[in-house]
Amino acid sequence: MELLIALIPALPLIGFLFSVLVGSRLDHVPSHGHDDYDAQAHPTDTDAADVHESADVAAHAPDAHDEVEEALESVPTEEEQAETSPHAGHADDLANAQGADGVIPEELNNGLGQSGHVAPDGPQPRYRSWIVPTALVGIMWLFSMVVFANVIFGGKTFHVTVYEWIASGDFKIEIAFFVDALTAMLLLVVSSVGLLVHVYSIGYMNGDRGFWRFFAYLNLFMFSMLLLILGDNYLMLYIGWEAVGLCSYALIGFWYKKPSAAGAAKKAFVVNRIGDLGFALGIMMIWTLLGTLNFDGVFEGIGGVSQMQVTIIALLLFAGAVGKSAQFPLHVWLPDAMEGPTPVSALIHAATMVNAGVYMVARSNPIFAHAPIAMWVVAGIGIFTAIFAAAIALTQNDIKKVLAYSTVSQLAYMFTALGIGAWAAAIFHLVSHGFFKGLLFMGSGSVIHGAGGEQDMRLLGGLREKMKWTYWTMVIGSLALAGIPIFAGFFSKDEILGEAFNRGYLLFYLVGVVVAFMTAFYTFRMIFMTFHGRWRGPHEVWRHVHESAATMVAPLAILAVPTVLVGLLFGLPPEGGLIHGWLGGVFEESDHAGILPGSIAAGEHHGFELFGGGGLLLLVGAAAGVLGILLAYRWYVQRTEEPARFVERIPFGLGPGMYRASVNKYYVDDIYQLIFARGGVIVGELLWWFDAKVIDGAVNGTGRLADWIGGGLRKVQTGRVENYGLGMAAGLVLVLIAFLVWR
Amino acid sequence: MGLAGYLIVSTVLFAIGAFGFMARRNAILMLICIELMLNAVNLSLVAFNAYRPTASVNGAIFALMIMAVAAAEATVGLALIIAIIRTRQTAEVDEYHDLKE
Numbered sequence: 001m002e003l004l005i006a007l008i009p010a011l012p013l014i015g016f017l018f019s020v021l022v023g024s025r026l027d028h029v030p031s032h033g034h035d036d037y038d039a040q041a042h043p044t045d046t047d048a049a050d051v052h053e054s055a056d057v058a059a060h061a062p063d064a065h066d067e068v069e070e071a072l073e074s075v076p077t078e079e080e081q082a083e084t085s086p087h088a089g090h091a092d093d094l095a096n097a098q099g100a101d102g103v104i105p106e107e108l109n110n111g112l113g114q115s116g117h118v119a120p121d122g123p124q125p126r127y128r129s130w131i132v133p134t135a136l137v138g139i140m141w142l143f144s145m146v147v148f149a150n151v152i153f154g155g156k157t158f159h160v161t162v163y164e165w166i167a168s169g170d171f172k173i174e175i176a177f178f179v180d181a182l183t184a185m186l187l188l189v190v191s192s193v194g195l196l197v198h199v200y201s202i203g204y205m206n207g208d209r210g211f212w213r214f215f216a217y218l219n220l221f222m223f224s225m226l227l228l229i230l231g232d233n234y235l236m237l238y239i240g241w242e243a244v245g246l247c248s249y250a251l252i253g254f255w256y257k258k259p260s261a262a263g264a265a266k267k268a269f270v271v272n273r274i275g276d277l278g279f280a281l282g283i284m285m286i287w288t289l290l291g292t293l294n295f296d297g298v299f300e301g302i303g304g305v306s307q308m309q310v311t312i313i314a315l316l317l318f319a320g321a322v323g324k325s326a327q328f329p330l331h332v333w334l335p336d337a338m339e340g341p342t343p344v345s346a347l348i349h350a351a352t353m354v355n356a357g358v359y360m361v362a363r364s365n366p367i368f369a370h371a372p373i374a375m376w377v378v379a380g381i382g383i384f385t386a387i388f389a390a391a392i393a394l395t396q397n398d399i400k401k402v403l404a405y406s407t408v409s410q411l412a413y414m415f416t417a418l419g420i421g422a423w424a425a426a427i428f429h430l431v432s433h434g435f436f437k438g439l440l441f442m443g444s445g446s447v448i449h450g451a452g453g454e455q456d457m458r459l460l461g462g463l464r465e466k467m468k469w470t471y472w473t474m475v476i477g478s479l480a481l482a483g484i485p486i487f488a489g490f491f492s493k494d495e496i497l498g499e500a501f502n503r504g505y506l507l508f509y510l511v512g513v514v515v516a517f518m519t520a521f522y523t524f525r526m527i528f529m530t531f532h533g534r535w536r537g538p539h540e541v542w543r544h545v546h547e548s549a550a551t552m553v554a555p556l557a558i559l560a561v562p563t564v565l566v567g568l569l570f571g572l573p574p575e576g577g578l579i580h581g582w583l584g585g586v587f588e589e590s591d592h593a594g595i596l597p598g599s600i601a602a603g604e605h606h607g608f609e610l611f612g613g614g615g616l617l618l619l620v621g622a623a624a625g626v627l628g629i630l631l632a633y634r635w636y637v638q639r640t641e642e643p644a645r646f647v648e649r650i651p652f653g654l655g656p657g658m659y660r661a662s663v664n665k666y667y668v669d670d671i672y673q674l675i676f677a678r679g680g681v682i683v684g685e686l687l688w689w690f691d692a693k694v695i696d697g698a699v700n701g702t703g704r705l706a707d708w709i710g711g712g713l714r715k716v717q718t719g720r721v722e723n724y725g726l727g728m729a730a731g732l733v734l735v736l737i738a739f740l741v742w743r
Numbered sequence: 744m745g746l747a748g749y750l751i752v753s754t755v756l757f758a759i760g761a762f763g764f765m766a767r768r769n770a771i772l773m774l775i776c777i778e779l780m781l782n783a784v785n786l787s788l789v790a791f792n793a794y795r796p797t798a799s800v801n802g803a804i805f806a807l808m809i810m811a812v813a814a815a816e817a818t819v820g821l822a823l824i825i826a827i828i829r830t831r832q833t834a835e836v837d838e839y840h841d842l843k844e
Contacts, residue, residue, distance in 0.1 A: 719840035721773070725765050 001150060002160045004143045005177050008187075009230060011143075012222035015136040019129060019219060023212030026129040127202070129212035133219045134198040137191075140222070144191035151184040152582050159232065170291055178232035178295060181582040185427055186229040186359055189434035192562070193351040194222050196555035200442050201343040203551035204449060210254060214341070217254070221247035225352050229359060234283045234293040237360065241279065241324065244353045245272045251348060252340040264339040271333040275323015279360075282316030285309070299366040299589075307370070314367050314374030317360065318381075325357030325411045328385040332669055334408055338400040342445030345400060350407050351438035355430050358414045362587075365423055369590035379419020379594075383508045385412035388666070390518040394525075395662040398455050399444045402526045406481065407437055409515060413496055416508055421594025422499035423587040428579045429496055432488035432566045436480035439559040443474035446548040446556065447530055452541040457529040459538075464531040467547045471531050473556040478527050480563045482520035483625040485618075488563050491571030494621040501617055504596030513624050520628025528636035749790035757783035770824045770834045774817065781813045 150156055157180040166173040179187070198218060205214050224247055228240025245268075253265025287293055289309060290301040302310060321327070326334035337349045348354070361368060361378065368375055386409050393405035410433050417426035448455055450467050464471040480487035483494065493516060500509040535542045547553065571577040635642045647655035661667065760779030767773055785806040792802020828834050 717842075719842045721836045721839065722765055722768070725773075729761055729765065 009226035015133040015219035019216035176232035203549035268333040279320025314371035321357030346441030369593035382415030429492035488567035491567035524632035
């Protein structure tokens with residue numbers, strides 16, 4: 001078993017090394033016709049000439065390309081133009097990352113490449129570099145499941161020490177793995193979604209010149225993520241943490257010649273660094289105070305540290321989680337990260353990496369349990385982010401952006417749960433969210449792929465005719481996200497809401513219900529806009545719309561199974577499901593953290609009552625979801641003019657302004673642009689002035705002073721011996737006088 | 744007279760030497776002036792030695808030492824001056840100002 005655990009992260013690492021070494025020789029990608037790297041070097045709406053060139057280079061369907069672009073230019077209404085115009089002129093990173101909203105879909109060429117266009121001359125295209133990485137991840141998945149079963153059903157925990165890495169006096173760091181129920185839960189999500197994304201990518205990345213590179217990155221990511229969740233000490237957690245950040249950077253910027261992708265990658269990296277600085281400081285503080293980084297040692301010793309120090313540690317750790325899990329105010333990178341290929345969005349930015357923050361806080365639960373103030377901060381930021389991101393998701397038109405903000409909002413749910421001490425509920429939601437959000441992202445990728453690269457939902461529609469599998473699997477995922485009974489999201493989300501209610505956080509509960517309603521609404525707004533109604537894009541593209549390849553649809557179908565079942569299996573009966581039994585040991589010590597005095601949970605706990613308070617809570621949660629779906633159906637299927645009228649009916653004429661604010665993500669990016677990018681430039685200019693004038697002035701001044709003194713002194717050197725003699729005599733006299741005076 | 748007389752002579756000699764060194768322009772004469780100053784010092788040393796309460800030869804030895812050094816210095820100095828005079832065709836030190844800045 002120990003060997004098995006050690007092999008779990010090792011296998012993807014081997015796959016990565018293999019891909020790096022020989023991957024490029026295994027593929028043969030036609031060098032013309034799919035040359036989207038160079039062709040899409042400048043896909044901004046201002047560079048129309050470039051885009052037309054790229055249409056020529058992309059040998060297939062140039063007309064369709066033009067049509068798409070014209071349609072895109074003509075579609076935005078007055079209000080929607082506000083969406084793109086503020087960003088159009090920015091050249092800086094922050095704005096770059098947003099610039100490509102619904103401009104030129106990056107996967108256009110890829111998508112059509114799938115339709116069987118093969119260069120008539122030259123060898124057949126050949127893709128074999130996926131075999132080894134995917135096979136290794138498959139084996140890894142098998143091992144993970146064995147470990148999962150042993151831990152969850154066998155009730156064991158494993159410590160595996162591979163070797164001692166650092167030994168310096170009392171300070172010891174081992175490369176060691178630790179598997180308990182919490183890790184096992186993460187292992188389930190990471191390895192399952194990871195494997196499915198590998199399979200999915202075989203179809204999705206077909207035709208891309210970076211095919212082997214993509215699999216290399218994916219394997220490196222799997223390795224890093226597994227290191228993160230398996231690590232037995234904070235240093236290994238941190239290494240995995242930074243490594244997944246690096247992979248995220250590499251994969252967001254996978255199409256690195258596209259400025260928006262490169263900018264988004266940079267943005268994700270920089271924003272994550274801000275949080276990681278806090279995380280690193282937190283780890284250093286732990287080591288300074290406790291002298292160890294091992295989870296066991298830290299959690300044993302944390303009780304002896306003063307209240308304020310624990311709070312600072314907890315807040316610093318949480319800063320890292322805020323960055324990695326994209327919580328306000330560091331949420332800005334995640335929506336832009338959608339510039340990456342869609343499998344990356346599904347794997348990294350929905351199902352696994354963004355969960356790292358939740359995992360880390362949950363893992364550090366003994367620390368947080370000792371820091372009530374930090375718990376409040378976690379819950380407060382969580383609930384605020386939940387409603388904030390949901391309010392942005394309401395109006396986004398890019399299918400992936402809707403899902404991205406939804407991810408932010410759902411992660412925020414988890415943090416709310418963590419903050420109120422509902423640890424198991426948070427992990428439950430993490431697991432179910434990992435599955436259904438992975439499913440939704442892969443489904444959106446299938447839509448983008450099948451619809452010729454179109455991501456703008458205003459130009460989609462009616463796809464259910466042609467993409468039955470994608471439609472039904474995405475509906476299942478959406479029902480789960482909307483929290484409709486029997487689907488996974490229902491149990492996990494309502495558990496969080498129920499815990500908030502029982503523990504006495506009434507405000508959080510109410511906001512949570514509102515968010516649930518908004519979630520259901522925007523999720524089904526996305527479904528209805530994409531799959532219902534009629535096709536709103538150009539005609540030529542419609543002819544090419546097709547269901548995706550089996551390698552892409554199969555993972556969707558497979559993921560739909562846990563999306564339906566995870567809730568029933570893990571969560572029944574509500575508030576006392578199996579997952580609580582499994583995770584009970586992990587959170588034993590911290591179970592009562594966060595319970596407010598006077599709340600239901602603080603009194604006698606009489607268990608869940610289906611026909612009592614608990615059942616009523618479930619009903620409210622389900623009703624919020626159903627109402628949201630019904631509203632979306634009314635607005636986006638039955639009466640499509642209704643949303644615009646509703647906006648006008650908001651009193652005091654606030655409607656259009658609110659709409660614009662939501663479309664523009666409440667201007668957070670613009671504020672950051674103003675404060676940090678512009679402000680940075682201003683500060684830089686001030687510092688430059690200081691450097692040029694004061695620092696350089698001092699240095700040059702010193703030089704000039706020496707020059708000036710030397711210029712004066714050189715007149716003394718006459719070259720005449722008698723002058724020197726006079727000098728000596730005068731000196732002698734002076735010495736004599738001094739001698740006589742101070743004797 | 745006693746010690747003071749010797750010292751006065753010594754001071755006068757030294758002053759003449761110093762003045763000569765600064766006032767004269769001829770290199771050889773300046774060298775002689777230096778010798779004059781050295782000998783003024785020698786005179787005072789020997790005088791101090793003679794008027795010391797306990798018998799001693801230290802001052803005399805010092806004077807001998809200085810004479811030896813002065814002889815060496817005069818030799819080297821003269822050799823240098825002659826070399827300069829040969830190249831510059833003059834003994835006037837005013838003309839030797841090539842080493843100024």
